[in-house]
Amino acid sequence: MAAHYLEFERPIAELEAKIEELHKLSETAGPGAFDAEIASLRERVGEMRRDAYSNLDGWQKTQIARHPQRPHFVDYMAGLIEDFIELRGDRAFADDQAMLGGIGQFRGQPVVVIGQEKGHDIATRIKHNFGMARPEGYRKATRLMDLADQFGLPVLSFIDTNGAYPGIDSEERGVAEAIARGIERCLTLGVPMVAVITGEGMSGGAIGIGAANAVLILEHSVYAVITPEGCASILLRDGALAAGAAKAMKITAQDLIKNKVVDKIIEEPLGGAHADPALAISRVGDAIEEELKALLALSPQQLKTQRAERFYAISRP
CATH class of the missing domain: 4.10.860 (DNA Excision Repair, Uvrb; Chain A)
Structure with missing residues (x-):
């Protein structure tokens, strides 16, 4: 390529x-x-x-996070998850291919894996709706978290989306409620949950599968309540001012760790994760393994308490 x-x-x-x-x-x-x-x-x-x-400034990091050759969820699954079995559908309406998930083995540990997939070319981007999940995608994620809790399996989530799909059909089927249920299920899990922001982590589309015990972020990924373009359009009335908005929003990994929004920055290869995908994927695996090792020693109640305290602490002095 x-x-x-x-x-x-x-x-x-x-x-x-x-x-x-x-x-x-x-x-x-x-x-x-x-x-x-x-x-x-x-x-x-x-x-x-x-x-x-x-x-790099916030806008340049946003560009890197969106790089078309950056590893996506399917790449992380291929590199880190063995014996993966995809589980489809929300058991209510449809199967959303913007949100993928299933069960597999992560370095010998059975896990439930959930992630947003953007696609690599025109055909796969259309298939996966550019990583913008509809309500059924978040309900599928919640169903998989229920499964993980039932069988005592840790949950790994990989976040890469510029937001949940905002179309009329998505709103009609209750996307806000579906995201809220996803957040609630993350927070009530009695099993360890580790989330990794691999590209963009934008809006409720990201937090719907990101309220974890440990939130990790790749060095050049970004995480915010809205995209820079959306922020510029709403607050500045001009989407063309996105570059300035990105700098002001403090969305970089380095800004986020200062405010306790994320727990660890995963170093990327020189030139970004797209410069050496195999190395980037390996480093993500090492970081997840380290976090899981500590979390697996906690009881279900300790995991819930730790998760709650983690989010209460965001931006506290």
């Missing part, structure tokens, strides 16, 4: 294009003809990427 460069990565893209040109020239000039120049340019690219990714 061809590399997809973001706006702030344009100088890096230009240098990598020059490297590619030198590679092509070396095919005719002979082996090793441009090795020194290529090595020098690669070193420069590395320096530019380190500089760029160490000084």
